Amino acid sequence: MTIGIEWVNNYHSASSNLANNDDNARGIYGRLHGQCQVEYGDDLAWDQDFEEAEAGTPSAGSDQIYADDVDIVFFSGHGMRFGASFGVKTLDDGVARASNMRLGNKDLEWLVADGCEMLADDTGTVFSRWGRPTSRGLH
Template sequence: MGIRTHVRVGVEWINDFHSDACEQADLSYCDDQVEGFFNEMGDHGHTKVFDWGNDNAWETDFRSPDVGGDSLNWSDDVHFCLVNDHGGNWDDTVHLAFSHAHDHCQVAGTDMRLGRKNLKWFGALGCDAVLNTNADHIGAVWFPPMQGVHIVCGFIGTAADSWWTDDLGEDYAEDICDGDTIAGAWVSDAYSFWTGDDSIAIAAGETRDDAINRREHETLDWRDSNIAATNWLAWKYRT
């Protein structure tokens, strides 16, 4: 089955960190993963909007204007956004790390409002999108930031920075452009026995059945199937 709907795509990535307040261990393959997705989506006729890396990737691109950010002009001005960097999760709050403080070194999930404008699908490819698959934990982490976004993709616990997975983004884009489901393709493609990556996709819905239906069946053609209120979450994962 082919995809008829075209989407706008944006990616951000960080490999190189500095010896300053934002210091983290350097990474090697964040650009490969998300730029592979970006370019493959473009090859299938989707619109490539932004590709920001290292010091040009800013936490304000994900922080809501409600708390001084600029997300409506960047991460939420596209339909599909991937970010790949160091991730963390404490106090039931996901955090994304950046190499340049603009204005901060990290953005917390509680400062994101994913889906307020155009964003439908979001991928956090660093560590710790969630720490486990307990319902209380997943709900606490993702109910606050999921405010119109359809599906969030990520990893349970750590994600490897490895050449084994540098084709992840390209493979994922090819699958969803061929009509595979957003959640199912992610869970299958992002899981890696060799690196120990455990994948998870979390779907939102107005009702329980709506969330489950999106988890099982949503493709890129569901772009305009909006969610009026995120009342339920349904997820699938592979470990």
């Protein structure tokens, strides 16, 4: 089993900084007993790692070599109803939006998200946000 972990503690004043997300991600990896193929944190964790090429604007996605190139991927950082927030905004806009993701169309089977609000369902829209086309082969 191949594993990917990405985490953000340092948000460069764009959002409040967080603590221990690196410990959360490495802790998950340590429990899964697989091969860590992707590990990026803080300034090396990018939204485009989770986004499909040609799916958003700008179309900077590279999930096929990061998040969608492992069996299970874990993200720990700020979240919102429509995606995950990253500290670096110079490569893309710093937000991996569900609408820009096509996870599972290559290798990914499991997405684990440790971010507030990402799966909030008080409005009954969680499946329209995170279902197809976002999840294309996830369990």
